[in-house]
Amino acid sequence: MIDHKRSRLSHQSFWQRWKEDGDLEAKKQLIEHYLPLVDYVSSRMAVGLPKNVTKDDLVSNGAMGLIDAIEKFDYQRGLQFETYASWRIRGSIIDGLRQGDWVPRSVRDKAKKMEDAYTVLEQRNLRSATDEEVCDYLNITDKEFQQMLQEVAVSTICSLEDPIREEESETRLTLLVDDKAVNPESKVHETFLKETLMQGIDRLTPKERTVVSLFYYEDLSLSEIAEVMSLSPSRISQLHSKAILRLRAALSKQKDQLMHK
Template identity: 50%
Template sequence: MVVTLVLTTRLSKSERSYWEGWQQHKDPEAGNYLVERYLPLVDYIIQRFAFSLPKTVDKDDIRSLAYEGLLDAFDKFNIERDLKFETYATWRIKGAVIDGLRTRDWLPRSIRDKVKKIEKAYIELEQQKNASVTDEDVSAYLGITKAELNKTVAEAALSSMVSIDEPDYNENDPSGKYSTLEDNRAASPEKHLTEQAIKESLAQAIDRLPEKEKLVVSLCYFEELKLTEIAEVLSVSVSRVSQLHSKAILRLRAATLAVHDHY
């Protein structure tokens, strides 16, 4: 499905009337117009979440949460600001989905504990080697089989998604938590130093990723391809792409955790 949305920031008179009609009077006609216009954004974001959702998650539940996020964005979007609605709504929708998943606690504590051990293994092994480590390295370090490692990575996909995509927006700056790394107005020199270290650590971690994992990250976050599209590019199964994505995110999260532990 190709998502086609108008990306203009200046509203036409007719569109402004719809926004005002909904925000000021909850006019049904205006609401229907906005939903029809921007519902493809919900479909697009659900496709993006497909990378990280385990099979136990009901896709209808995800759609419901995403739709609630879209409606929330309709109510809170400031039409006077020079900001694309798509940008604002994307973080509102992602936030609604992540908050909903956390509330329902889809990931068992046993899986969370295993994830922490894997992250610790990545931290310690990659610090020792100053290079990316293989599945065999991590499996041997943890005393488990490669099959057990891959099973845990697959089960931990939701944890990976939440940790890297968790939004931390507010009404004036609807952006992700990592966008704060660009804030040069930070009052604390220590905070600025930590943020710079995180950026450098992430850049190094991305550069160290195995080629396939690096390619999946690039196609996912820079080219914005869907799960199925990346599978076609790499000539592998969709589940394999999801596995590569999860491993890459675990490595990157481990890199940021190492910086936080150091400071």
């Protein structure tokens, strides 16, 4: 990965030339320098996606996100470009996948049924639903449940960002980029969502929390997490799917409450 400190020092002049003078050569230099970010994010997101989705597709969409990040980044605010760009790249890839309708309708339907099951059961019991309870609710066997988890894995691999806001990826970053005057209503909504997400994470099982932490906060791939936790990659994929379904259920419930207030 990129040496952040050296990157900021050695490319400050490129940022100045691009942002202040509109120097296209400086912009080109920035794009070339940060291209490894596109490959890094694409490689992580490629895990668990269907075989018909090639890494070249991800890289192509991710490159558009990188260019968009370079065009919109405010280098004078002292923020770390790599973090901002990674979110832009990820958002651009997700948008591309959505447009390509890469998840079959049948898989989306199964994921929705499982999400609804977690919503109802956890609201009813005020605790995390067990696998057995979900199976009973859906009237399926444990084997069928595990199979469903495997099938919906491709729909949850990128979706931690999705439930937080349903708008485009740009909206998720408005507090980070600019707009110094924050809309009070948006700030309250943001606070509610963050609190709900924290509560949802607290209600995950220990293994599910570990997977979420390692994947989204430590930037490990699912295969790397499998090695760390001494579990099979398929088991890690299932734990990830269950965690995301629980979080989506919690956020969906919060959304309904906000809409009815």
